[in-house]
Amino acid sequence: MDDLIQKKDALIATAKRCFDLRLQTNAGGNLSVRLDSVDAIVIKPSGVGFNECTRENLQVVHLDGTLEPSDHKPSKDLDFHLDLYRIRDDIKAVVHCHSPWATGYASAGIEIPCLTVQTIEKIGRMPLIPLSPQGGPQTDKEISPVFQDRHVVAAVLANHGTIGVGTTLLKAQYLAEIIEETAHIAFVRDTLMAAHGKTAADLPQYGTAADARAAAV
Numbered sequence: 001m002d003d004l005i006q007k008k009d010a011l012i013a014t015a016k017r018c019f020d021l022r023l024q025t026n027a028g029g030n031l032s033v034r035l036d037s038v039d040a041i042v043i044k045p046s047g048v049g050f051n052e053c054t055r056e057n058l059q060v061v062h063l064d065g066t067l068e069p070s071d072h073k074p075s076k077d078l079d080f081h082l083d084l085y086r087i088r089d090d091i092k093a094v095v096h097c098h099s100p101w102a103t104g105y106a107s108a109g110i111e112i113p114c115l116t117v118q119t120i121e122k123i124g125r126m127p128l129i130p131l132s133p134q135g136g137p138q139t140d141k142e143i144s145p146v147f148q149d150r151h152v153v154a155a156v157l158a159n160h161g162t163i164g165v166g167t168t169l170l171k172a173q174y175l176a177e178i179i180e181e182t183a184h185i186a187f188v189r190d191t192l193m194a195a196h197g198k199t200a201a202d203l204p205q206y207g208t209a210a211d212a213r214a215a216a217v
């Protein structure tokens with residue numbers, strides 16, 4: 001099977017997983033994957049739900065912005081997807097969704113803390129990117145500078161949603177899941193701490209026992 005068909009099928013499977021996990025309902029959010037042979041990506045178009053992606057409705061867009069013929073409107077977030085691929089050759093896939101726990105934190109203007117060993121290991125830091133200066137949704141102008149730091153693999157968009165990037169769609173999807181799971185855990189922690197009058201909690205410094213042992217030597 002050629003690369004284009006394989007990438008389309010992987011995108012359809014990832015989108016379905018995201019929908020099944022309730023990380024993205026309706027036709028919001030978007031996800032994309034880089035093709036191997038040409039400077040182009042496959043992306044979900046505007047107005048198509050994560051559960052309704054097909055080989056026929058997915059779009060192919062070149063990194064210079066040229067859209068292969070399509071009956072659908074391109075995603076509103078196409079520009080930031082394209083720019084992430086342009087600025088980072090290690091980014092091969094992007095999953096952007098409006099998952100509710102993470103977006104709740106982002107709408108309160110609170111950066112989601114990396115409070116589990118897994119988030120320290122897999123993410124390290126989840127920057128919160130504010131709305132555009134006009135109060136509109138974040139664009140490549142706000143998003144790309146954050147991802148110029150090659151350590152950044154996940155970010156949260158104020159009043160909007162989350163971004164996970166990776167070398168494969170599944171890796172980007174895992175990050176979308178970890179961001180949401182971490183926001184849920186943070187809410188439970190913060191609620192319990194408030195109920196018990198606690199104001200401080202420990203945060204892990206290391207993601208793995210091996211890292212901690214290595215640092216202790």
Ligand SMILES: [Zn+2]
Binds near residue numbers: 029030077098160161
């Ligand atoms: Zn969005």
